[in-house]
Amino acid sequence: MSEQLEVKNLNIEHLSGVMELQNKIIANLQEDEKHFILKRSAAEFLKALDGENVYMLGIFDGDKLVAQSMFEFPENVGKRELAEFAPEIDCDDLVIYKATLVDPSYRGRGLMQELLRLREQKAKIEGKKTAISQIAIDNPASWINAIKSGMSIRKVDKDPFDGAKVLYMQKDFYKPLAISKTKNCFSMYIGKNIHKEIPALFNKMHYLAEAGYCGIEFVGKENKIVWAKPEELRIVTLQRQFAKMPNYFASGQGKTIHR
Numbered sequence: 001m002s003e004q005l006e007v008k009n010l011n012i013e014h015l016s017g018v019m020e021l022q023n024k025i026i027a028n029l030q031e032d033e034k035h036f037i038l039k040r041s042a043a044e045f046l047k048a049l050d051g052e053n054v055y056m057l058g059i060f061d062g063d064k065l066v067a068q069s070m071f072e073f074p075e076n077v078g079k080r081e082l083a084e085f086a087p088e089i090d091c092d093d094l095v096i097y098k099a100t101l102v103d104p105s106y107r108g109r110g111l112m113q114e115l116l117r118l119r120e121q122k123a124k125i126e127g128k129k130t131a132i133s134q135i136a137i138d139n140p141a142s143w144i145n146a147i148k149s150g151m152s153i154r155k156v157d158k159d160p161f162d163g164a165k166v167l168y169m170q171k172d173f174y175k176p177l178a179i180s181k182t183k184n185c186f187s188m189y190i191g192k193n194i195h196k197e198i199p200a201l202f203n204k205m206h207y208l209a210e211a212g213y214c215g216i217e218f219v220g221k222e223n224k225i226v227w228a229k230p231e232e233l234r235i236v237t238l239q240r241q242f243a244k245m246p247n248y249f250a251s252g253q254g255k256t257i258h259r
C-alpha cells in the first residue's frame with residue numbers, strides 16, 4: 001500500500017464518505033454484478049459505525065475515503081447472520097466478514113488484501129478464532145482475494161434468501177486445515193470467462209464441497225483452483241453420507257472422484 005494512504009477506524013463522522021463510496025461502486029457495477037454487494041441504507045451504516053459489534057475500517061487518500069470494509073462479531077443471541085453456514089461454531093469465537101469496497105481508481109494496488117489483513121488482526125485481538133464470509137461465485141476478484149488471505153471454500157450453495165449462487169468461506173486462525181498435497185488433492189480449471197462458466201462451475205464446486213473438498217488455493221497462471229480433502233472433513237463427510245444412506249456401502253454405490 002502506498003505511503004500516502006492511511007488506514008482509520010470509521011465512525012459516525014465518516015457516514016457521508018461511506019455512503020458516497022458505496023453509491024459510486026454500485027453505479028460502476030454492471031447490471032449482472034449488482035448482487036456483488038448488499039446496498040446498505042444510511043441507517044444501516046449508522047448502526048455499523050456506531051455499533052457495539054459491527055466495525056468498519058477505511059483507507060483514506062488525504063481526506064478522501066477510497067476503500068472500506070465491514071466485519072461483525074456476532075452476539076450469542078438468536079439467529080446470527082449466515083446461520084446456514086458453520087452453525088457449530090460458537091458466536092463468541094466468530095468474526096463475519098462483510099462487504100469490502102475499493103474505489104475503482106484505486107483497485108489492483110492491494111487495498112483489499114490490506115483490509116483483509118487488518119480485519120483478521122482486529123478479530124484475533126478480540127479473541128476470535130474463526131472467520132467466515134459469503135461471496136458471490138461470479139465475483140472472482142473477491143473470492144480469489146479471500147483465498148489469498150488464507151480462507152478456503154467450504155460450502156457452495158444458493159443463498160437461502162435471494163437464491164444467488166454463493167461460496168461460503170472460512171479460515172480457522174489457529175487450526176490450519178490438515179492437507180496432504182499428494183493425497184485427495186487436485187486442481188480444477190475455472191475457465192477464461194467466469195460469467196459464462198458459472199452454471200457448470202457452480203455444479204462442480206457444489207459437488208466437491210458436499211464431498212468434503214475445500215478450495216484452498218488459486219493458481220493464477222493456470223486459472224485453476226486447488227481442491228483438497230482434509231482428513232477431519234473426510235471423516236465428517238463419510239459420517240454424513242453414511243447417515244443419509246444406510247445401504248450406501250452395501251449397495252456398492254460409492255462414488256470415486258477422479259483426478
Ligand SMILES: CC(C)(COP(=O)(O)OP(=O)(O)OC[C@H]1O[C@@H](n2cnc3c(N)ncnc32)[C@H](O)[C@@H]1OP(=O)(O)O)[C@@H](O)C(=O)NCCC(=O)NCCS
Binds near residue numbers: 139
Ligand atoms: C473486490 C475488490 C474489493 C478488490 O479490491 P482491490 O483492492 O482491487 O484488490 P487487491 O488489489 O487487493 O487485489 C489483489 C488480488 O485480487 C485479485 N483480483 C483483483 N481484481 C480481480 C479481478 N477483477 N479478477 C480476478 N482477480 C482479481 C488478484 O488476484 C489480485 O492479485 P494480483 O494483483 O497479484 O493479480 C474491488 O474489485 C471492488 O471493490 N469490487 C466491487 C465491490 C465488490 O465486489 N466487493 C466484494 C464483495 S463484498
